[in-house]
Amino acid sequence: MVPFPRTARMPHRTIHLFRKGLRLHDNPTLLAALESSETIYPVYVLDRRFLTSAMHIGALRWHFLLQSLEDLHKNLSHLGSRLLVIQGEYECVLREHVQKWNITQVTLDAEMEPFYKEMEANIRRLGAELGFEVLSRVGHSLYDTKRILDLNGGNPPLTYKRFLHVLSLLGDPEVPVRNLIAEDFQRCGSPDPGLAECYQVPLPMDLEIPLQSLSPWRGGETEGLRRLEQHLTDQAKHHSLPPVSLQGQLLWREFFYTVASATQNFTQMAGNPICLQIRWYEDAERLHKWKTAQTGFPWIDAIMTQLHQEGWIHHLARHAVACFLTRGDLWISWEEGMKVFEELLLDADYSINAGNWMWLSASAFFHCYTRIFCPVRFGKRTDPEGQYIRKYLPVLKNFPSKYIYEPWTASEEEQRQAGCIIGRDYPFPMVNHKEASDRNLQLMRRVREEQRGTAQLTRDDADDPMEMKRDCSEENRAKEKVARMME
Template sequence: MSNKLTILWLRQDLRLNDNSALQAAIEAGGPILPVYIDDREAMGDWAPTGASLWFLHRALESLEASFKKSGGQLFYLKGDSLAELKALIDSSGAGRVYWNRRYEGPHRERDAAIKKALRDAGIEVKSCNTSLLNEPHTVSTGSGQPYKVYTPYWRNVKERKLEPPVEVDLKTADFYTNKSMGCQLEDLKLLPDHPWHRKLEAYWDVSEESAMKYLDKFLAEPVAAYDTDRDLPRVAGTSRLSPYLHWGLIGPRQVMERLHATHDLREQGPQTYAKEIYWREFAYNVLYHFPHTPDAPLQEKYADFPWEYDKSVLKQWQQGRTGYPIVDAGMRELYETGWMHNRVRMIVSSLLVKHLLQDWRDGARWFWDTLVDADLASNTLGWQWSGGCGADAAPYFRIFNPMTQGKKFDPDGDYVKHWVPELKHIPTKFIHEPWEAPPSVLEQAGCQLGEDYPEPIIDHKKGRERALAAFDKVKAS
């Protein structure tokens, strides 16, 4: 214990409970200065944008209020992290800097450089884990290699003893306050210039308290049928915690503790949900060991895949105007809410990279800008899975049939009719392939194909054959 001031550098750990670095700062003694530094340039091409920045703004707003209730103050700075930390140390007299670790390549490199620079200057530095159950450097195959396939990864870690959430003793915390220091949240200009993000307010309550409420609501009932309902986009069968986990308004230790306390993980629903939490862990494991994968395929043979770049085709997909109802419903849900059901994410991704032969990176970029849960590890793993070029990826020749997928997972067409209202009067029989409906049925439904709703952007059979031909070129090279 000492009276030295500790700077608590917050990044994607925007909560008070189960915050390892915060509790370490409390235990160290002395006043604590919590700070968020807007240093988007450090992430280069993968700095947060769009919907993710909107969520971040609201998360910081909520965290600021939480610190205030606990007698503290959240400070905001903007600029190079090391330079800002040094200036803050000089102005506050801090002797320590604590933070929670990040695992993306640019952050790891930056954090290592900052740690060395501060220690060389005589500052005590401590980094902690608060965002993963098992850090990537603690998991490897029997031969010491990183995992590229999920199932053996899951077998390795599923029986490991889980660390409980960290109990943060806020009652003994001594927070540093100085109203004249730093800038205001609004000065960070996180909210996008485009007004579309205002729609997100209706769909998300962004706070640490809300994250726990959503978890408890999910565990009270939906988790029991998660193994089946998670595939039904019109059913509230998922937890929707992904943006809260990404920005750290809740941590996986909290999720797993509650899950174990309320359910038997031998039951199918709870076990399937636990495996999804570990799938997120696997995504970070892959990104940590293969930091180039946001920009290049893990499987090198796909580096020269014969993509057919077409901005018009990409735009039709982005706007939900492909003529495939389940795809268009998903893309419109995304643009309206900042989120898309995971089953539908797989369907829309498959159509883009296989039927339409558009680069998976273009799809990843669109998701990165429009998802409130835009997470570099999960986004990269998901898109490389769809493209057949990453870890645990579906074979490239596995090509989703959007009509079959729609009929199986949205059998009554409720999801499609909600997000594609121009099809709401189409009979269920034809809802996933309206081009098969007789002209009289379309006329009665008030839907003229090519006018009210587009014809398919590409014939399914033709798209499949073209994708397989492209795959054959890769095999032959």
């Protein structure tokens, strides 16, 4: 049954669709829904096909998502409401429940990823068919990226310096909206309590997700706010400044969101106007060794082991393994690494993941391609005693510190004493780093000479002091931050 259209003065019966923003804090769309509704149904549509195809969610991310949904449900319950998790395909779920609940409005956060944009367009089309209104507000970024694009002539700013200039014209971002209170939900009226029994947050076993794939990092708004408060307390002691401070990292996040929102094929090389077109090697065996922590370089393998076990690695560690896979050693496409991170990282993000992989492979944004992370020296500077390696690669834990980054240089007797024979218990290095990096450096120089001026790339950012400060600061502060890698 198609509901009767309502006048603007009459309150709505609303489905609020949670998508990425699984939170109550600073949620402008949900606040607008509450202020315009007589009844509100907080809904999360668990569309498994969409989540595994559009975002390639692995087991660790599934656990993190379910934890986040459970936390959201608890926080809604404290305010007298409840989260309804409905499993099924988005359009079918909405079509059924819009008619079942006589819905006149669907609210959702505006998102910039192509798959979320397509979803919103389909919901609007469904609204025109079934007679409900659609309301979306920007809530996942500091600014509305459309405003940034408009001020930059309709194009994304491709350097951080230009991006900061545009932000200076916009001024400060909007302040957070007020916190929601129980009276907001009491005024609207909550769904029938019986619905909560029908639409509970599923358990991992309900979705056949292996329980052993459980990260020590817990999902949910409650934990996120706790960690934010702790970070701000720590930052007050370190006196960090942009671009390495939290504020600076948020601006980098905004930068990548802005560029991704207006760049076709942002997550691939072909058809991407800002990305160098490079003939990367296709080598499934080498890619597999990198992904499964079998490169023979303990620093790299320890990082990839932590990624598999926890779904999180420090940003300097991300730099190291990304450079190793691409322009540093293996000359394998950044797209392959991006897919692995998308599957395994708890905080994988369409814009930031692809943007950083293009950056670290020197395919876009970053042009000082002669800077290559050494898979031995970089780790040694960061953690001279190799405690990180000993934690994540226990097979190497008994090697003396002078060998822990290069165990193949130990004598056969020293290897026996350490209880690990290289080539049997742990692999030899899969490449000679110096030879591979020298060769790749020449390949990258040739690529850039061939394509100079063909892509929408400039050298402004290479001369940008903010860029130089970012790189230098990260390396100089590595020792200070390594403790967080060990948490």
